[in-house]
Amino acid sequence: MASGNGKMVRGTAEWAVATVDGGIGCPHGCRYCYARAKQADSPEMAEPEAWKTFRADRQAVRRRYPLYPGQVMFPAHHDIVPDNLDACLAILTSLLAAGNRVLVVSKPHRSCIETICRELAPFREQLLFRFTITARNDAILRIWEPHAPAYSERRGSLEFAFRQGFATSVSIEPMLDSGDVVAMVEELLPFVTHSIWIGKMNRIRERVTCGSPEMEREIARIERGQDDARIREIYRQLRELPAIRWKESIKTVVGLDPAAEPGLDM
Numbered sequence: 105m106a107s108g109n110g111k112m113v114r115g116t117a118e119w120a121v122a123t124v125d126g127g128i129g130c131p132h133g134c135r136y137c138y139a140r141a142k143q144a145d146s147p148e149m150a151e152p153e154a155w156k157t158f159r160a161d162r163q164a165v166r167r168r169y170p171l172y173p174g175q176v177m178f179p180a181h182h183d184i185v186p187d188n189l190d191a192c193l194a195i196l197t198s199l200l201a202a203g204n205r206v207l208v209v210s211k212p213h214r215s216c217i218e219t220i221c222r223e224l225a226p227f228r229e230q231l232l233f234r235f236t237i238t239a240r241n242d243a244i245l246r247i248w249e250p251h252a253p254a255y256s257e258r259r260g261s262l263e264f265a266f267r268q269g270f271a272t273s274v275s276i277e278p279m280l281d282s283g284d285v286v287a288m289v290e291e292l293l294p295f296v297t298h299s300i301w302i303g304k305m306n307r308i309r310e311r312v313t314c315g316s317p318e319m320e321r322e323i324a325r326i327e328r329g330q331d332d333a334r335i336r337e338i339y340r341q342l343r344e345l346p347a348i349r350w351k352e353s354i355k356t357v358v359g360l361d362p363a364a365e366p367g368l369d370m
């Protein structure tokens with residue numbers, strides 16, 4: 105099934121009708137970064153070294169945002185980090201003041217989440233956090249997301265936002281340790297009010313640079329962990345949990361219909 109305009113609903117469209125960014129570039133250095141891979145028009149930005157530096161888009165930061173016809177995702181092509189927190193807060197405030205429902209997606213830094221919760225408390229009902237937590241094993245996280253917060257900081261940020269009364273959700277996409285996904289879901293579920301999305305690593309061989317035998321082994325481990333048999337087993341174990349949502353990469357394996365239209369977030 106496709107959306108009304110004939111396009112398959114996948115990626116960020118599964119979550120939001122529009123995405124907003126405050127700039128481009130991200131210090132987290134994820135090896136599978138889809139946002140970096142999309143920089144076909146500016147190949148220099150697609151280089152890992154250049155991508156590490158966030159470049160603010162002043163117009164985006166100062167803009168007065170309109171009311172969108174559904175949930176808006178922020179950010180989509182960078183992350184919220186201490187260095188760009190002020191710019192991110194300015195954009196979030198503008199989006200929320202316009203009445204938007206905003207999905208805040210991040211590999212969360214605890215200090216940033218504390219500030220956002222404090223500064224945006226008046227908009228609590230319009231904001232949904234989605235923290236990307238791809239594995240519990242920090243050794244795996246250091247390989248794939250070398251400069252992003254460790255598991256304990258991400259889980260702590262989730263618990264903090266939950267205790268502050270915000271709506272919370274998790275994205276386990278891409279699964280970096282598929283054998284531990286069910287246990288991780290059980291650990292995070294008490295702090296989730298909305299949903300836990302699960303998805304595969306897409307287009308691995310295209311996006312991930314394999315520069316060493318160690319990396320080749322890691323890529324092969326990810327591929328084994330998301331083969332059809334493993335995906336069906338994860339689906340079997342988690343399908344009854346109401347909070348679980350399956351990204352399009354998994355729906356196609358287990359035979360579920362894709363989202364009918366963009367931004368449903370379900």
Ligand code: SF4
Nearest residue numbers: 130132133134137182
């Ligand atoms: S946190 Fe997101 S934008 Fe930043 S490097 Fe990782 S995947 Fe790319």
